[in-house]
Amino acid sequence: MNKLMFKHIFVFLMVLLLPVLVQCASDSTSEDTSPQATTSDSSSITETAPEGAVPPPSYDGKTWVDILDEAKGQTVNWYMWGGSEDINGWVTDYVANNLKERYEVTLNMVPVKDALEFVNKVREEKEAGQDSDGSIDLVWVNGENYRAMREEGLLYGPWSEFLPNTIYVNWGDRSIASDFGYPVEGYESPYGKVQAVIAYDTAKVSEPPTTIKAFIEWIKANPGKFTYSALPDFTGSVFVRHICYDAAGGYEEFQGDFDQATFDKHSPACYQVLNEIEPFLWQEGKTYPESDKDIEKMFATGEIYFNMDYTPTTASDKIAKGEYPDTVRTFIFETGTIANTHYVAIPYNASHKAGAMVLANLLLSPDAQLDKVVDWGSMPAIDPILLPDEVSTRDMYPMLYKQVPSSLTHSASNKSLSQKYLQHVPHDCFSTIVGYADNLSTLPIWMFGQWLNEV
Numbered sequence: 001m002n003k004l005m006f007k008h009i010f011v012f013l014m015v016l017l018l019p020v021l022v023q024c025a026s027d028s029t030s031e032d033t034s035p036q037a038t039t040s041d042s043s044s045i046t047e048t049a050p051e052g053a054v055p056p057p058s059y060d061g062k063t064w065v066d067i068l069d070e071a072k073g074q075t076v077n078w079y080m081w082g083g084s085e086d087i088n089g090w091v092t093d094y095v096a097n098n099l100k101e102r103y104e105v106t107l108n109m110v111p112v113k114d115a116l117e118f119v120n121k122v123r124e125e126k127e128a129g130q131d132s133d134g135s136i137d138l139v140w141v142n143g144e145n146y147r148a149m150r151e152e153g154l155l156y157g158p159w160s161e162f163l164p165n166t167i168y169v170n171w172g173d174r175s176i177a178s179d180f181g182y183p184v185e186g187y188e189s190p191y192g193k194v195q196a197v198i199a200y201d202t203a204k205v206s207e208p209p210t211t212i213k214a215f216i217e218w219i220k221a222n223p224g225k226f227t228y229s230a231l232p233d234f235t236g237s238v239f240v241r242h243i244c245y246d247a248a249g250g251y252e253e254f255q256g257d258f259d260q261a262t263f264d265k266h267s268p269a270c271y272q273v274l275n276e277i278e279p280f281l282w283q284e285g286k287t288y289p290e291s292d293k294d295i296e297k298m299f300a301t302g303e304i305y306f307n308m309d310y311t312p313t314t315a316s317d318k319i320a321k322g323e324y325p326d327t328v329r330t331f332i333f334e335t336g337t338i339a340n341t342h343y344v345a346i347p348y349n350a351s352h353k354a355g356a357m358v359l360a361n362l363l364l365s366p367d368a369q370l371d372k373v374v375d376w377g378s379m380p381a382i383d384p385i386l387l388p389d390e391v392s393t394r395d396m397y398p399m400l401y402k403q404v405p406s407s408l409t410h411s412a413s414n415k416s417l418s419q420k421y422l423q424h425v426p427h428d429c430f431s432t433i434v435g436y437a438d439n440l441s442t443l444p445i446w447m448f449g450q451w452l453n454e455v
Helices: 003-016 064-071 085-103 116-127 144-151 164-168 212-221 234-247 260-280 292-300 314-320 353-364 366-376 419-424 449-454
Strands: 075-081 106-112 138-141 188-195 197-201 306-309 328-331 337-345 430-434 440-444
Touching (some): 064 353, 075 085, 075 116, 085 366, 116 144, 138 144, 138 353, 144 337, 164 353, 197 314, 212 234, 212 260, 234 292, 292 314, 314 328, 353 366
Parallel strands (some): 075 106
Antiparallel strands (some): 138 337, 188 337, 197 306, 337 430
Protein backbone atom coordinates (compact mmCIF):
# COMPACT_ATOMS: atom_id res chain seq x y z
CA MET A 1 0.00 0.00 0.00
CA ASN A 2 1.54 3.35 -1.01
CA LYS A 3 1.96 6.26 1.38
CA LEU A 4 -0.86 8.41 0.01
CA MET A 5 -3.35 5.56 -0.06
CA PHE A 6 -2.50 4.61 3.52
CA LYS A 7 -2.86 8.26 4.57
CA HIS A 8 -6.25 8.48 2.92
CA ILE A 9 -7.67 5.19 4.15
CA PHE A 10 -6.32 5.41 7.67
CA VAL A 11 -7.29 8.97 8.45
CA PHE A 12 -10.57 9.34 6.57
CA LEU A 13 -12.16 6.08 7.60
CA MET A 14 -10.69 6.08 11.08
CA VAL A 15 -12.11 9.52 11.82
CA LEU A 16 -15.46 8.04 10.85
CA LEU A 17 -14.91 5.17 13.25
CA LEU A 18 -13.07 7.17 15.93
CA PRO A 19 -15.32 6.34 18.90
CA VAL A 20 -15.63 2.65 18.05
CA LEU A 21 -12.65 1.81 20.21
CA VAL A 22 -12.30 4.97 22.27
CA GLN A 23 -10.21 4.27 25.37
CA CYS A 24 -10.54 5.85 28.81
CA ALA A 25 -7.62 7.90 30.07
CA SER A 26 -6.50 5.13 32.41
CA ASP A 27 -5.48 3.02 29.41
CA SER A 28 -2.23 4.98 29.24
CA THR A 29 -0.37 6.42 32.18
CA SER A 30 2.98 7.12 30.58
CA GLU A 31 1.91 9.94 28.30
CA ASP A 32 -0.62 12.71 27.92
CA THR A 33 -3.57 11.28 25.98
CA SER A 34 -5.37 14.60 25.50
CA PRO A 35 -5.37 15.40 21.77
CA GLN A 36 -3.97 18.80 20.95
CA ALA A 37 -4.91 20.75 17.86
CA THR A 38 -2.20 22.17 15.63
CA THR A 39 -2.66 25.83 14.85
CA SER A 40 -1.15 27.22 11.70
CA ASP A 41 0.79 30.46 11.66
CA SER A 42 -1.34 32.37 9.17
CA SER A 43 1.28 35.06 8.76
CA SER A 44 3.52 32.53 7.03
CA ILE A 45 0.83 31.32 4.63
CA THR A 46 0.21 32.97 1.30
CA GLU A 47 -3.41 32.33 0.41
CA THR A 48 -4.35 32.18 -3.24
CA ALA A 49 -7.30 30.76 -5.12
CA PRO A 50 -6.74 27.34 -6.71
CA GLU A 51 -5.15 27.44 -10.14
CA GLY A 52 -7.76 27.94 -12.83
CA ALA A 53 -10.56 28.76 -10.38
CA VAL A 54 -13.14 31.21 -11.73
CA PRO A 55 -13.81 34.26 -9.52
CA PRO A 56 -17.29 34.44 -7.94
CA PRO A 57 -20.03 36.64 -9.44
CA SER A 58 -19.23 40.38 -9.20
CA TYR A 59 -15.54 39.58 -8.63
CA ASP A 60 -14.46 39.23 -12.25
CA GLY A 61 -10.74 39.86 -12.58
CA LYS A 62 -10.29 39.86 -8.81
CA THR A 63 -7.89 37.71 -6.79
CA TRP A 64 -8.32 36.12 -3.39
CA VAL A 65 -6.19 38.91 -1.96
CA ASP A 66 -8.78 41.39 -3.24
CA ILE A 67 -11.48 39.48 -1.40
CA LEU A 68 -9.37 39.49 1.77
CA ASP A 69 -8.91 43.24 1.49
CA GLU A 70 -12.64 43.81 0.99
CA ALA A 71 -13.46 41.57 3.97
CA LYS A 72 -11.33 43.56 6.43
CA GLY A 73 -13.54 45.38 8.90
CA GLN A 74 -16.70 43.49 7.93
CA THR A 75 -19.01 41.79 10.43
CA VAL A 76 -20.32 38.45 9.19
CA ASN A 77 -23.76 37.43 10.43
CA TRP A 78 -23.67 33.63 10.51
CA TYR A 79 -27.07 32.03 11.07
CA MET A 80 -26.71 28.47 12.32
CA TRP A 81 -28.39 25.81 14.40
CA GLY A 82 -27.73 26.75 18.02
CA GLY A 83 -28.82 23.62 19.85
CA SER A 84 -25.37 22.51 21.02
CA GLU A 85 -23.39 24.34 23.69
CA ASP A 86 -20.20 22.64 22.48
CA ILE A 87 -20.68 23.81 18.90
CA ASN A 88 -21.73 27.30 19.93
CA GLY A 89 -18.70 27.61 22.17
CA TRP A 90 -16.34 26.47 19.43
CA VAL A 91 -17.77 28.99 16.98
CA THR A 92 -17.72 31.95 19.37
CA ASP A 93 -14.25 31.06 20.66
CA TYR A 94 -12.01 29.32 18.15
CA VAL A 95 -13.68 30.51 14.94
CA ALA A 96 -14.43 34.07 16.05
CA ASN A 97 -10.96 34.62 17.50
CA ASN A 98 -9.11 33.23 14.50
CA LEU A 99 -11.30 35.12 12.06
CA LYS A 100 -10.55 38.37 13.89
CA GLU A 101 -6.83 37.77 14.45
CA ARG A 102 -6.02 36.44 11.00
CA TYR A 103 -8.34 38.48 8.79
CA GLU A 104 -9.69 41.42 10.81
CA VAL A 105 -13.23 40.13 10.28
CA THR A 106 -15.77 40.09 13.12
CA LEU A 107 -18.11 37.14 13.58
CA ASN A 108 -21.68 37.52 14.81
CA MET A 109 -23.13 34.07 15.40
CA VAL A 110 -26.95 34.06 15.28
CA PRO A 111 -28.29 30.78 16.71
CA VAL A 112 -31.60 29.40 15.45
CA LYS A 113 -33.70 26.43 16.51
CA ASP A 114 -34.66 25.46 12.98
CA ALA A 115 -33.10 26.20 9.58
CA LEU A 116 -36.50 27.33 8.33
CA GLU A 117 -36.01 30.49 10.39
CA PHE A 118 -33.23 31.79 8.14
CA VAL A 119 -34.75 30.28 4.98
CA ASN A 120 -37.97 32.20 5.60
CA LYS A 121 -36.05 35.35 6.50
CA VAL A 122 -34.26 35.37 3.16
CA ARG A 123 -37.55 34.55 1.41
CA GLU A 124 -39.22 37.52 3.06
CA GLU A 125 -36.39 39.84 2.06
CA LYS A 126 -36.63 38.67 -1.54
CA GLU A 127 -40.39 39.10 -1.60
CA ALA A 128 -39.87 42.63 -0.26
CA GLY A 129 -37.42 43.39 -3.07
CA GLN A 130 -34.41 43.59 -0.74
CA ASP A 131 -31.91 42.21 -3.23
CA SER A 132 -28.90 43.73 -1.48
CA ASP A 133 -27.88 44.63 2.07
CA GLY A 134 -29.48 41.44 3.38
CA SER A 135 -29.39 40.68 7.09
CA ILE A 136 -27.77 37.23 6.69
CA ASP A 137 -24.25 36.66 5.36
CA LEU A 138 -23.73 32.93 5.88
CA VAL A 139 -25.94 29.96 6.79
CA TRP A 140 -25.24 26.45 8.03
CA VAL A 141 -27.42 24.38 5.74
CA ASN A 142 -27.93 21.09 3.97
CA GLY A 143 -30.58 18.81 2.55
CA GLU A 144 -34.06 19.99 1.76
CA ASN A 145 -33.37 23.55 2.94
CA TYR A 146 -30.42 23.85 0.56
CA ARG A 147 -32.52 22.49 -2.30
CA ALA A 148 -35.31 24.96 -1.53
CA MET A 149 -32.93 27.93 -1.37
CA ARG A 150 -31.24 26.96 -4.64
CA GLU A 151 -34.48 26.40 -6.50
CA GLU A 152 -35.97 29.67 -5.21
CA GLY A 153 -32.90 31.70 -6.17
CA LEU A 154 -32.03 32.50 -2.56
CA LEU A 155 -28.34 31.61 -2.74
CA TYR A 156 -25.28 33.40 -4.11
CA GLY A 157 -22.87 31.53 -6.31
CA PRO A 158 -20.96 29.77 -7.56
CA TRP A 159 -18.19 30.78 -5.16
CA SER A 160 -16.89 27.89 -3.03
CA GLU A 161 -14.33 26.48 -5.47
CA PHE A 162 -12.51 29.84 -5.43
CA LEU A 163 -11.60 29.37 -1.76
CA PRO A 164 -7.89 28.62 -1.25
CA ASN A 165 -8.61 25.78 1.17
CA THR A 166 -10.92 24.06 -1.31
CA ILE A 167 -7.77 22.31 -2.55
CA TYR A 168 -8.27 19.98 0.43
CA VAL A 169 -11.79 19.07 -0.68
CA ASN A 170 -12.34 15.99 -2.81
CA TRP A 171 -15.00 17.25 -5.17
CA GLY A 172 -14.91 13.88 -6.90
CA ASP A 173 -16.54 12.38 -3.80
CA ARG A 174 -20.28 12.33 -4.56
CA SER A 175 -21.10 12.67 -0.89
CA ILE A 176 -19.38 16.08 -1.08
CA ALA A 177 -20.34 17.14 -4.61
CA SER A 178 -24.03 16.43 -3.95
CA ASP A 179 -25.94 17.65 -0.92
CA PHE A 180 -28.64 15.05 -0.22
CA GLY A 181 -28.58 14.29 -3.93
CA TYR A 182 -28.75 17.90 -5.11
CA PRO A 183 -25.59 19.16 -6.88
CA VAL A 184 -23.47 21.64 -4.92
CA GLU A 185 -22.00 23.31 -8.03
CA GLY A 186 -20.08 25.92 -6.03
CA TYR A 187 -23.08 27.22 -4.07
CA GLU A 188 -22.00 25.59 -0.81
CA SER A 189 -18.72 24.93 0.99
CA PRO A 190 -18.49 21.69 2.99
CA TYR A 191 -18.25 22.20 6.73
CA GLY A 192 -18.25 18.72 8.26
CA LYS A 193 -19.74 15.25 8.30
CA VAL A 194 -21.82 13.18 10.69
CA GLN A 195 -22.51 9.46 10.94
CA ALA A 196 -24.88 7.41 13.04
CA VAL A 197 -23.22 5.19 15.65
CA ILE A 198 -24.75 3.04 18.37
CA ALA A 199 -23.52 3.40 21.95
CA TYR A 200 -23.73 0.51 24.40
CA ASP A 201 -22.42 -0.25 27.89
CA THR A 202 -20.07 -3.23 27.97
CA ALA A 203 -21.02 -3.75 31.62
CA LYS A 204 -24.55 -4.58 30.47
CA VAL A 205 -24.03 -5.86 26.92
CA SER A 206 -20.76 -7.71 26.44
CA GLU A 207 -21.19 -8.36 22.71
CA PRO A 208 -23.52 -5.99 20.82
CA PRO A 209 -25.54 -7.26 17.86
CA THR A 210 -23.68 -5.97 14.81
CA THR A 211 -26.31 -6.68 12.16
CA ILE A 212 -29.74 -5.11 11.97
CA LYS A 213 -31.48 -8.48 12.05
CA ALA A 214 -29.49 -9.49 15.14
CA PHE A 215 -30.34 -6.14 16.72
CA ILE A 216 -34.04 -6.77 16.14
CA GLU A 217 -33.73 -10.18 17.82
CA TRP A 218 -31.92 -8.58 20.77
CA ILE A 219 -34.76 -6.09 21.22
CA LYS A 220 -37.29 -8.96 21.34
CA ALA A 221 -35.16 -10.92 23.81
CA ASN A 222 -34.67 -7.91 26.13
CA PRO A 223 -38.06 -6.24 26.60
CA GLY A 224 -38.03 -2.62 27.71
CA LYS A 225 -34.30 -2.09 27.22
CA PHE A 226 -34.46 -0.22 23.92
CA THR A 227 -36.44 2.59 22.41
CA TYR A 228 -36.04 5.44 19.96
CA SER A 229 -37.22 9.02 19.98
CA ALA A 230 -40.61 9.93 18.54
CA LEU A 231 -40.64 10.81 14.86
CA PRO A 232 -39.82 13.15 13.27
CA ASP A 233 -36.89 13.65 15.69
CA PHE A 234 -33.82 13.09 13.54
CA THR A 235 -32.26 10.33 15.67
CA GLY A 236 -35.54 8.43 15.89
CA SER A 237 -35.99 8.88 12.17
CA VAL A 238 -32.51 7.60 11.38
CA PHE A 239 -33.13 4.44 13.41
CA VAL A 240 -36.39 3.78 11.56
CA ARG A 241 -34.65 4.36 8.23
CA HIS A 242 -32.05 1.71 9.07
CA ILE A 243 -34.80 -0.78 9.86
CA CYS A 244 -36.76 -0.03 6.71
CA TYR A 245 -33.70 -0.06 4.48
CA ASP A 246 -32.70 -3.47 5.79
CA ALA A 247 -36.26 -4.74 5.36
CA ALA A 248 -36.11 -3.69 1.71
CA GLY A 249 -33.15 -6.00 1.20
CA GLY A 250 -30.72 -3.39 -0.08
CA TYR A 251 -30.49 -0.04 -1.78
CA GLU A 252 -30.09 -1.15 -5.40
CA GLU A 253 -33.74 -0.75 -6.36
CA PHE A 254 -33.75 2.84 -5.12
CA GLN A 255 -30.93 4.06 -7.37
CA GLY A 256 -33.26 5.20 -10.13
CA ASP A 257 -36.21 7.58 -10.28
CA PHE A 258 -38.86 7.35 -7.57
CA ASP A 259 -41.29 4.59 -8.39
CA GLN A 260 -44.54 4.17 -6.49
CA ALA A 261 -44.60 0.46 -7.27
CA THR A 262 -41.16 0.04 -5.69
CA PHE A 263 -42.33 1.85 -2.59
CA ASP A 264 -45.50 -0.21 -2.39
CA LYS A 265 -43.42 -3.36 -2.79
CA HIS A 266 -41.08 -2.67 0.14
CA SER A 267 -43.08 -0.58 2.64
CA PRO A 268 -45.10 -3.51 4.09
CA ALA A 269 -41.89 -5.26 5.19
CA CYS A 270 -40.79 -2.09 6.96
CA TYR A 271 -44.12 -1.72 8.78
CA GLN A 272 -44.05 -5.39 9.75
CA VAL A 273 -40.66 -5.15 11.47
CA LEU A 274 -41.52 -1.95 13.33
CA ASN A 275 -44.82 -3.39 14.49
CA GLU A 276 -43.10 -6.61 15.59
CA ILE A 277 -40.64 -4.82 17.87
CA GLU A 278 -43.10 -2.26 19.26
CA PRO A 279 -44.36 -4.31 22.24
CA PHE A 280 -40.75 -5.07 23.23
CA LEU A 281 -39.71 -1.42 23.40
CA TRP A 282 -39.50 0.71 26.53
CA GLN A 283 -43.00 1.05 28.04
CA GLU A 284 -44.16 -1.52 25.48
CA GLY A 285 -43.96 1.08 22.74
CA LYS A 286 -47.03 2.89 24.08
CA THR A 287 -45.05 6.11 24.29
CA TYR A 288 -41.74 7.33 22.93
CA PRO A 289 -39.16 9.79 24.30
CA GLU A 290 -39.54 13.21 22.75
CA SER A 291 -35.93 13.84 21.68
CA ASP A 292 -32.42 12.46 21.46
CA LYS A 293 -31.60 14.29 24.71
CA ASP A 294 -34.20 12.19 26.51
CA ILE A 295 -32.68 9.04 25.01
CA GLU A 296 -29.22 10.13 26.20
CA LYS A 297 -30.46 10.56 29.77
CA MET A 298 -32.18 7.18 29.75
CA PHE A 299 -29.05 5.51 28.42
CA ALA A 300 -26.83 7.28 30.97
CA THR A 301 -28.95 6.00 33.87
CA GLY A 302 -29.12 2.46 32.49
CA GLU A 303 -32.84 2.57 31.81
CA ILE A 304 -32.12 1.53 28.22
CA TYR A 305 -29.03 -0.24 26.93
CA PHE A 306 -28.43 1.35 23.51
CA ASN A 307 -28.38 4.87 22.12
CA MET A 308 -28.10 5.73 18.43
CA ASP A 309 -26.38 9.08 17.94
CA TYR A 310 -25.59 11.14 14.84
CA THR A 311 -22.27 12.43 16.23
CA PRO A 312 -19.65 9.65 16.42
CA THR A 313 -17.74 11.19 19.32
CA THR A 314 -20.68 11.94 21.64
CA ALA A 315 -20.01 8.83 23.71
CA SER A 316 -16.32 9.55 24.22
CA ASP A 317 -17.13 13.17 25.06
CA LYS A 318 -19.68 12.13 27.67
CA ILE A 319 -17.25 9.61 29.16
CA ALA A 320 -14.71 12.42 29.54
CA LYS A 321 -17.34 14.60 31.24
CA GLY A 322 -18.41 11.82 33.58
CA GLU A 323 -21.90 11.64 32.09
CA TYR A 324 -21.43 8.11 30.75
CA PRO A 325 -19.59 5.29 32.54
CA ASP A 326 -16.17 4.50 31.11
CA THR A 327 -17.46 1.09 30.06
CA VAL A 328 -19.44 2.64 27.19
CA ARG A 329 -18.31 1.89 23.65
CA THR A 330 -19.81 2.45 20.20
CA PHE A 331 -20.23 0.38 17.04
CA ILE A 332 -21.77 0.54 13.60
CA PHE A 333 -23.64 -2.21 11.79
CA GLU A 334 -21.64 -4.46 9.53
CA THR A 335 -23.62 -3.11 6.58
CA GLY A 336 -22.87 0.45 7.65
CA THR A 337 -24.82 3.36 9.08
CA ILE A 338 -26.30 6.52 7.64
CA ALA A 339 -24.15 9.64 7.38
CA ASN A 340 -24.23 12.95 5.54
CA THR A 341 -22.27 16.12 4.84
CA HIS A 342 -23.27 19.59 6.02
CA TYR A 343 -22.27 22.89 4.45
CA VAL A 344 -22.26 26.66 4.65
CA ALA A 345 -23.85 28.84 1.99
CA ILE A 346 -24.21 32.56 1.23
CA PRO A 347 -27.64 34.15 0.67
CA TYR A 348 -28.03 35.89 -2.67
CA ASN A 349 -28.46 39.31 -1.02
CA ALA A 350 -25.78 39.00 1.69
CA SER A 351 -24.28 42.33 2.72
CA HIS A 352 -20.81 40.94 3.39
CA LYS A 353 -20.08 38.29 0.78
CA ALA A 354 -16.33 38.78 1.00
CA GLY A 355 -16.33 38.27 4.77
CA ALA A 356 -18.58 35.23 4.39
CA MET A 357 -16.16 33.65 1.91
CA VAL A 358 -13.21 34.32 4.23
CA LEU A 359 -15.11 32.65 7.08
CA ALA A 360 -15.98 29.65 4.91
CA ASN A 361 -12.33 29.36 3.89
CA LEU A 362 -11.22 29.43 7.53
CA LEU A 363 -13.68 26.63 8.34
CA LEU A 364 -12.03 24.50 5.64
CA SER A 365 -8.49 25.01 6.89
CA PRO A 366 -6.77 21.84 8.17
CA ASP A 367 -6.23 23.34 11.62
CA ALA A 368 -9.90 24.37 11.95
CA GLN A 369 -11.09 20.97 10.73
CA LEU A 370 -8.86 19.25 13.27
CA ASP A 371 -9.86 21.55 16.11
CA LYS A 372 -13.50 20.82 15.28
CA VAL A 373 -12.86 17.07 15.54
CA VAL A 374 -11.13 17.51 18.89
CA ASP A 375 -13.53 20.10 20.32
CA TRP A 376 -17.00 18.81 19.42
CA GLY A 377 -16.50 15.68 17.40
CA SER A 378 -17.54 16.72 13.91
CA MET A 379 -15.88 14.58 11.27
CA PRO A 380 -13.69 16.51 8.81
CA ALA A 381 -14.98 17.66 5.44
CA ILE A 382 -11.49 17.75 3.96
CA ASP A 383 -9.73 14.75 2.46
CA PRO A 384 -6.47 13.83 4.25
CA ILE A 385 -4.93 12.51 1.04
CA LEU A 386 -5.00 16.08 -0.30
CA LEU A 387 -3.06 17.56 2.62
CA PRO A 388 0.46 18.72 1.71
CA ASP A 389 3.21 16.14 2.18
CA GLU A 390 4.90 18.22 4.86
CA VAL A 391 1.79 17.95 7.06
CA SER A 392 2.24 14.87 9.22
CA THR A 393 -0.83 12.70 9.57
CA ARG A 394 0.28 11.92 13.11
CA ASP A 395 0.55 15.63 13.94
CA MET A 396 -2.77 16.53 12.33
CA TYR A 397 -4.77 13.64 13.83
CA PRO A 398 -2.91 12.52 16.95
CA MET A 399 -5.94 10.98 18.64
CA LEU A 400 -6.29 8.39 15.89
CA TYR A 401 -2.98 6.79 16.77
CA LYS A 402 -4.19 6.24 20.33
CA GLN A 403 -7.73 5.09 19.68
CA VAL A 404 -7.92 3.15 16.40
CA PRO A 405 -5.95 0.03 15.44
CA SER A 406 -4.38 -0.24 12.00
CA SER A 407 -6.19 -3.55 11.53
CA LEU A 408 -9.36 -1.62 10.66
CA THR A 409 -7.86 0.00 7.54
CA HIS A 410 -9.41 -1.00 4.24
CA SER A 411 -10.17 0.31 0.77
CA ALA A 412 -13.26 2.18 -0.37
CA SER A 413 -15.31 2.76 -3.48
CA ASN A 414 -18.23 5.05 -4.31
CA LYS A 415 -21.67 4.69 -5.85
CA SER A 416 -24.26 7.31 -6.75
CA LEU A 417 -28.02 7.68 -6.74
CA SER A 418 -30.72 9.36 -8.76
CA GLN A 419 -31.68 12.76 -7.43
CA LYS A 420 -35.36 12.38 -8.33
CA TYR A 421 -36.07 10.12 -5.35
CA LEU A 422 -35.44 13.12 -3.18
CA GLN A 423 -38.64 14.80 -4.26
CA HIS A 424 -40.49 12.16 -2.26
CA VAL A 425 -38.37 12.29 0.89
CA PRO A 426 -39.10 14.91 3.57
CA HIS A 427 -36.05 14.74 5.85
CA ASP A 428 -32.47 13.50 5.40
CA CYS A 429 -33.04 12.98 1.71
CA PHE A 430 -29.60 11.64 0.88
CA SER A 431 -27.28 9.44 2.85
CA THR A 432 -23.87 7.90 2.85
CA ILE A 433 -23.55 4.40 4.19
CA VAL A 434 -20.15 3.68 5.65
CA GLY A 435 -19.37 0.19 6.87
CA TYR A 436 -16.65 -2.25 7.68
CA ALA A 437 -17.19 -3.84 4.28
CA ASP A 438 -15.03 -2.57 1.46
CA ASN A 439 -17.36 0.12 0.20
CA LEU A 440 -18.33 3.73 0.69
CA SER A 441 -21.72 4.03 -0.94
CA THR A 442 -23.71 7.18 -1.51
CA LEU A 443 -27.30 6.09 -1.13
CA PRO A 444 -30.87 7.36 -1.13
CA ILE A 445 -32.96 7.26 2.02
CA TRP A 446 -35.23 4.26 1.72
CA MET A 447 -37.82 5.57 4.14
CA PHE A 448 -40.13 7.86 2.23
CA GLY A 449 -42.67 10.34 3.49
CA GLN A 450 -45.41 7.75 3.75
CA TRP A 451 -43.37 5.79 6.30
CA LEU A 452 -43.14 8.86 8.50
CA ASN A 453 -46.86 9.35 8.32
CA GLU A 454 -47.99 5.74 8.74
CA VAL A 455 -45.54 4.14 11.19
